[in-house]
Amino acid sequence: xxxxxxxxxxxxxxxxxxxxxxxxxxxxxxxxxxxxxxxxxxxxxxxxxxxxxxxxxxxxxxxxxxxxxxxxxxxxxxxxxxxxxxxxxxxxxxxxxxxxxxxxxxxxxxxxxxxxxxxxxxxxxxxxxxxxxxxxxxxxxxxxxxxxxxxxxxxxxxxxxxxxxxxxxxxxxxxxx
Amino acid sequence: xxxxxxxxxxxxxxxxxxxxxxxxxxxxxxxxxxxxxxxxxxxxxxxxxxxxxxxxxxxxxxxxxxxxxxxxxxxxxxxxxxxxxxxxxxxxxxxxxxxxxxxxxxxxxxxxxxxxxxxxxxxxxxxxxxxxxxxxxxxxxxxxxxxxxxxxxxxxxxxxxxxxxxxxxxxxxxxxxxxxxxxxxxxxxxxxxxxxxxxxxxxxxxxxxxxxxxxxxxxxxxxxxxxxxxxxxxxxxxxxxxxxxxxxxxxxxxxxxxxxxxxxxxxxxxxxxxxxxxxxxxx
Numbered sequence: 001x002x003x004x005x006x007x008x009x010x011x012x013x014x015x016x017x018x019x020x021x022x023x024x025x026x027x028x029x030x031x032x033x034x035x036x037x038x039x040x041x042x043x044x045x046x047x048x049x050x051x052x053x054x055x056x057x058x059x060x061x062x063x064x065x066x067x068x069x070x071x072x073x074x075x076x077x078x079x080x081x082x083x084x085x086x087x088x089x090x091x092x093x094x095x096x097x098x099x100x101x102x103x104x105x106x107x108x109x110x111x112x113x114x115x116x117x118x119x120x121x122x123x124x125x126x127x128x129x130x131x132x133x134x135x136x137x138x139x140x141x142x143x144x145x146x147x148x149x150x151x152x153x154x155x156x157x158x159x160x161x162x163x164x165x166x167x168x169x170x171x172x173x174x175x176x177x
Numbered sequence: 178x179x180x181x182x183x184x185x186x187x188x189x190x191x192x193x194x195x196x197x198x199x200x201x202x203x204x205x206x207x208x209x210x211x212x213x214x215x216x217x218x219x220x221x222x223x224x225x226x227x228x229x230x231x232x233x234x235x236x237x238x239x240x241x242x243x244x245x246x247x248x249x250x251x252x253x254x255x256x257x258x259x260x261x262x263x264x265x266x267x268x269x270x271x272x273x274x275x276x277x278x279x280x281x282x283x284x285x286x287x288x289x290x291x292x293x294x295x296x297x298x299x300x301x302x303x304x305x306x307x308x309x310x311x312x313x314x315x316x317x318x319x320x321x322x323x324x325x326x327x328x329x330x331x332x333x334x335x336x337x338x339x340x341x342x343x344x345x346x347x348x349x350x351x352x353x354x355x356x357x358x359x360x361x362x363x364x365x366x367x368x369x370x371x372x373x374x375x376x377x378x379x380x381x382x383x384x385x386x387x388x389x390x391x392x393x394x395x396x397x398x399x400x401x402x403x404x405x406x407x408x409x410x411x412x413x414x415x416x417x418x419x420x421x422x423x424x425x426x427x428x429x430x431x432x433x434x435x436x437x438x439x440x441x442x443x444x445x446x447x448x449x450x451x452x453x454x455x456x457x458x459x460x
Contacts, residue, residue, distance in 0.1 A: 020231050023298060026434060030371055033300050050190045058197045065204075066220040068298065069305045069335075069342060072205030076198060083194045133205065138302045138349045138370035 003045055003103070011060060014040045019067045022158075031143075031150045036158050037064055037074075038126050041082050042119060043168075045104045050086055057082030077129040081122045092118050101173055107163065108170045119159055120152075127152045218337045225307055225340035228296035236437065243437045246325045253327075287403050288443040290315060292322075294436045295340070299347060302370040306331065306343040308439060316341045321401035321442045328430030329353065329408045330439055332401060341441075346376060346408075347433055355408050355427075356396040360385050363396050366408055366427065374433060376409055378425040385423065387414055393427050400447045 018037035041057050048056075061075025068074070089105065092114040102109030105118065127148045135144035185192065236243075292310040310316050322330045322343050331351065335342040344351055347368050355366040355378050364380040378393055391411040397404025409427035417424065 023300060024235075030373065051193050054190070054194055054197055058201070061201065067224050067296075068301055070205070070301065070303060071217075072201040072203070076201035076205065079194065079197045079201060134302045134370075140370070143371070 007040075007044065007056070010040055010043070011056075011063075015060070015063050015067070018064060023068070028154075029150070031147045032154050033147075033151050034154045034158055035127070035130075035151065036155065036162065038078060038081060038123075039159055039162065041078060041085065042122055043104055043106075044082075044085075046089065046100075046102070050083075053082045053085065054079055073133055074130065076133060077126045080129055081126050084125060085122065088118055088121060102170050103173075104168070104170070106168055106170055120156060123155050123159070124148070124152050127155065217335065221307075221335060221337040221340055221342060225295060225309070225337070228307055229309060232293070232295045239435060239437050242435055243325075247438075250325045250327070286444065286446050288445055289440045290443065292316075292341075292439050292441050294439055297433070297436050299373050299433050303349055304345045304347040304433070305334075306345050306436065306439070308333075308341045308343060308441070309339065310441065311339045311341050312336050313338050315443065316441055317443070319401065320444070321399075322439045323402070323406055323442060324431040324436060325438050325440075326430065327406050329395060329402060329406055330431055330433075330436065333441065343439070345433060346429060346431075347373065353402070353408070354396045354398050355393045357381065357385060357387065357411075358392040358394050358405075359388070363398070364422075364425075366393070374429045375412065376427045376429050378411075378427050379422070381423040381425055383421060383423055387411055387423070387425060389413065393425075400444050400450070402442060 014037045018035065022034050022036055037060065040060055041053070044053055044056060057078040058075050061078035062071070064074045065071045089110075093110060094114060105115060107115050109115075110118065131144040131148045131151070135141055290310065292308040294306055295309045296307040298304045298306075306322075308316070308322070316333060316336050318333055318336055320333045322333060324330050329346060331343045331345040331348070332353075333341050334344045346353070346366070349368065349370050351366075351368055353366050354363060356363045357378075362381050362385040364378045367377050367379060369377055381387070389411055393408045393411065395402040395404060395406045395408060407430040409429040412426045412428045415424045415426060
């Protein structure tokens with residue numbers, strides 16, 4: 001399956017899961033709102049152009065916003081993490097040429113610790129910015145920081161579960177240059 | 178000039194990022210003006226259709242609860258029937274001889290239309306509800322919506338052909354006028370974005386006597402809701418020493434998490450007072 005088709009299917013699935021499962025379940029607490037949809041951005045291929053990544057991220061956020069009727073609220077954090085992503089990968093990747101030999105970020109391609117750091121940082125940035133934008137409208141800045149921390153923790157658990165349930169097999173490719 | 182083009186070429190990704198970010202923030206902060214845009218109407222139709230499919234499944238899980246609430250609503254209506262009350266003196270007949278008063282239709286003020294809730298959210302800071310009834314079925318903007326137990330749900334903010342979007346009471350910009358049923362003091366009902374099903378009734382004078390469990394009803398000052406519909410029940414009072422008014426925490430009458438049906442209220446006599454007011458102002 002080509003990478004583009006795979007990503008489009010993923011796009012639809014993440015949006016549907018976020019809108020019809022995670023937004024629908026009665027939340028554990030008012031401080032916790034689980035998010036998973038932005039994992040789509042973290043899973044985009046290494047070698048996709050940076051502008052294409054930004055466009056994909058904007059489209060993802062905007063699709064979710066169309067469902068929740070909050071135009072711009074989710075697309076802004078998505079664009080932000082899509083912009084930070086390449087810098088972070090360059091910093092964290094330790095193995096020489098891993099971004100050439102593997103297709104997309106995963107435990108297998110980056111190693112456990114760098115991959116987990118990568119996920120944690122981007123999740124935290126996403127949640128901080130999202131709840132900051134919410135707080136601008138509703139107020140309560142201490143509330144927003146606590147909410148960002150708790151929701152990051154819950155989202156990380158969800159991401160780890162997703163990684164375990166849907167293991168993505170990565171082929172090691174040689175002669176890539 | 179060459180340097181400028183070079184600069185743009187080097188930083189094109191960054192400029193593109195700034196452009197997308199600016200677009201998102203622009204949409205976010207101008208959404209209220211953006212209501213009328215064509216995109217939002219098309220998107221409303223599409224997301225409405227997907228939500229209807231989803232609701233067809235999830236509705237089964239709520240059938241029992243919905244049934245119970247409808248039976249209760251029926252019971253309440255039966256109790257309001259005329260035949261339940263005995264009229265003390267039937268010999269005195271009030272006869273009406275004008276044609277106009279006789280016909281109910283010209284004097285009807287509020288028309289209720291049932292609508293299925295196809296999408297509903299409670300976890301966002303700004304919550305919207307989507308109803309499967311739109312322009313073609315007689316819904317307009319700025320109509321009030323109530324639940325099956327006649328508790329207030331919200332206000333219609335956006336209408337497309339077959340769906341309409343309702344701003345629920347759980348919205349940071351929601352603002353309706355409420356009154357304490359016992360004492361008659363009026364205030365404003367808002368939501369602070371934190372606790373679901375807990376609303377705030379602001380600007381109640383400190384002379385008011387408030388008990389836990391008192392009913393808060395609509396005041397009838399707005400043209401959206403008739404007077405006396407329940408908004409919620411007093412939970413506790415936040416006594417701010419520095420202000421001269423109470424803020425009351427109110428448990429909402431409607432359980433927003435289990436909404437399945439709503440009634441859209443059309444005020445048929447909305448224009449007349451507005452025109453009158455306009456006439457006075459223009460003098």
